[in-house]
Amino acid sequence: MALTRSLPAPMPPAIPVREILPWAILGGLLLMLGIYFVGVEQGALAIFNGMYVHEFVHDGRHLLGFPCH
DSSP: OOOOOOOOOOOOOOOOHHHHHHHHHHHHHHHHHHHHHHHTOSGGGOSSSSSHHHHHTHHHHHHHTOOOO
């Protein structure tokens, strides 16, 4: 009869908040920029002239529940 040893489960390394915070801020800003282009970019608040951005994200607007017409 062979004896088996159980090894302790490896623990993931702890990531300090100082290393996560810049990436979380960058991700949040990119998310807000994406929501702006999908939800707001048209009409009086438009950064770009014309309806190019609106037409590019048109189906995404409806999928996320933003009215556009």
